[in-house]
Amino acid sequence: MKTLILGAGYAGLAVATRLKPTPGLQVLLVEQNAYHTFETRLHEAAAHNTRVTLPLAPLLRGTGVEWEQAKVEGVDLDEREVRLRDGRVLTYDTLVVGLGSVTNFYRIPGLAEHSTELKELAHADEIFNFVNRTFDSDFEGNRDIVVGGAGLTGVELVTELAQRAEVLSKARGLPPFNIYLVEAGPKILPVLDDALRAKAQRTLEDYGIQILTGHRLMEATAEGVTVQTVGGEQKKIGAGKIIWTGGIQARDIVHGEKLEKGPGGRIAVDDKLRANGYPEVFVIGDMGLALNQEGQPVPTTAQHAGQQGRVTGKNLMHLAQGEELDSYEPSTLGEFVSLGGLMAVGWMKLPWNQKLAITGGLAHVMKRASEWKWRSSID
Ligand SMILES: Cc1cc2nc3c(=O)[nH]c(=O)nc-3n(C[C@H](O)[C@H](O)[C@H](O)COP(=O)(O)OP(=O)(O)OC[C@H]3O[C@@H](n4cnc5c(N)ncnc54)[C@H](O)[C@@H]3O)c2cc1C
Numbered sequence: 001m002k003t004l005i006l007g008a009g010y011a012g013l014a015v016a017t018r019l020k021p022t023p024g025l026q027v028l029l030v031e032q033n034a035y036h037t038f039e040t041r042l043h044e045a046a047a048h049n050t051r052v053t054l055p056l057a058p059l060l061r062g063t064g065v066e067w068e069q070a071k072v073e074g075v076d077l078d079e080r081e082v083r084l085r086d087g088r089v090l091t092y093d094t095l096v097v098g099l100g101s102v103t104n105f106y107r108i109p110g111l112a113e114h115s116t117e118l119k120e121l122a123h124a125d126e127i128f129n130f131v132n133r134t135f136d137s138d139f140e141g142n143r144d145i146v147v148g149g150a151g152l153t154g155v156e157l158v159t160e161l162a163q164r165a166e167v168l169s170k171a172r173g174l175p176p177f178n179i180y181l182v183e184a185g186p187k188i189l190p191v192l193d194d195a196l197r198a199k200a201q202r203t204l205e206d207y208g209i210q211i212l213t214g215h216r217l218m219e220a221t222a223e224g225v226t227v228q229t230v231g232g233e234q235k236k237i238g239a240g241k242i243i244w245t246g247g248i249q250a251r252d253i254v255h256g257e258k259l260e261k262g263p264g265g266r267i268a269v270d271d272k273l274r275a276n277g278y279p280e281v282f283v284i285g286d287m288g289l290a291l292n293q294e295g296q297p298v299p300t301t302a303q304h305a306g307q308q309g310r311v312t313g314k315n316l317m318h319l320a321q322g323e324e325l326d327s328y329e330p331s332t333l334g335e336f337v338s339l340g341g342l343m344a345v346g347w348m349k350l351p352w353n354q355k356l357a358i359t360g361g362l363a364h365v366m367k368r369a370s371e372w373k374w375r376s377s378i379d
Contacts (some may be wrong), residue, residue, distance in 0.1 A: 001061045005029045010302040011285030012098035014309025017378045021064030025320035028065040030065040040302045045124035047160035077256030077278050094280050101286035104247035110220040115244040130241045135168040142240035143177035148217045149246030150183035159340035162207035179209045186217040196345045199359050203339045250287045262289040284308040298330045336367035
């Protein structure tokens with residue numbers, strides 16, 4: 001069975017590292033980078049230049065999976081073809097697509113041109129370099145930073161940036177820059193309950209971060225952004241760097257006559273994570289629209305991408321051995337938001353669907369534990 005896995009993110013790498021050399025199973029992993037990126041830690045790389053990648057080759061030892069560094073340009077499910085940037089066309093019997101998501105700029109004027117995203121290492125490097133340059137004695141221009149979107153990524157990023165600014169400020173004897181967190185919705189971190197959100201909000205305020213909830217980003221230019229309040233009042237905020245973390249959509253790279261796409265361009269899949277109309281194609285991670293036990297879309301998180309990858313890895317082995325496929329049963333084990341240094345807030349799942357709220361150092365340890373768990377699952 002000639003199998004292609006596209007993408008070595010949380011979903012694709014979980015598939016590959018689940019596999020063992022199996023007669024009749026021939027697997028090629030195609031990934032544009034020679035490394036796996038811990039996307040959930042990109043905000044740390046943006047603020048502190050923390051290492052957030054691991055070389056791929058050693059992770060695949062003993063799996064029987066071949067891998068190739070190449071960029072996928074398009075996938076035609078009707079022809080069963082994967083087109084690469086270098087002009088080659090790969091064919092398959094079974095395909096696993098885990099190419100992740102891209103930033104959604106919602107067609108806000110100027111935003112794509114004038115903002116930095118936080119989806120890959122190059123974006124983190126760009127932010128890190130800007131922050132450091134603003135503390136050079138000969139830096140000219142606006143040092144302030146506007147972050148759009150107060151979900152998990154935006155909140156984790158602003159706290160790390162505030163910490164970095166404090167360190168540089170002490171070291172270089174210059175005041176820190178201002179950080180504005182702009183959010184169209186009425187609250188930050190809508191995924192958390194009120195008590196945890198209030199704790200997170202206080203932490204951000206203690207850092208001096210200016211939280212502008214109920215402010216819709218209307219336009220971005222080289223000089224900054226225009227925001228509009230719920231009441232319709234517009235104001236301009238000057239900034240030397242605009243960072244947009246306000247939305248994602250599935251990567252639009254897979255095409256097929258029978259394909260069904262849902263919100264955010266995610267590809268509808270069955271309970272085995274196979275694309276509707278294409279039983280030989282598994283779509284997992286941010287690109288797939290898997291449903292939970294209540295029929296609701298599974299969130300686009302690393303946690304769920306990893307679960308989907310693991311079940312798909314098992315299913316590839318089942319297919320090769322002519323066995324029944326397992327169904328995917330999503331489970332949210334908890335959710336933790338880091339708030340800079342040793343501070344975090346979140347919750348973990350207890351038996352009987354109870355949630356245990358955790359804040360402070362222990363929440364930080366829980367967040368790190370989930371990262372270590374991922375790391376050991378792929379090693
Ligand atoms: C800053 C940040 C913080 C986050 N924090 C959390 C968190 O705390 N908890 C949580 O659960 N989730 C978090 N997320 C979300 C999580 O990172 C994503 O849901 C997860 O990465 C999705 O996994 P995936 O495998 O679908 O995609 P990805 O991990 O993005 O992997 C996609 C892979 O495909 C490769 N690829 C893409 N296009 C091509 C191409 N054309 N050709 C070849 N290769 C290609 C990419 O290089 C990448 O390796 C965070 C995201 C960000 C950005």
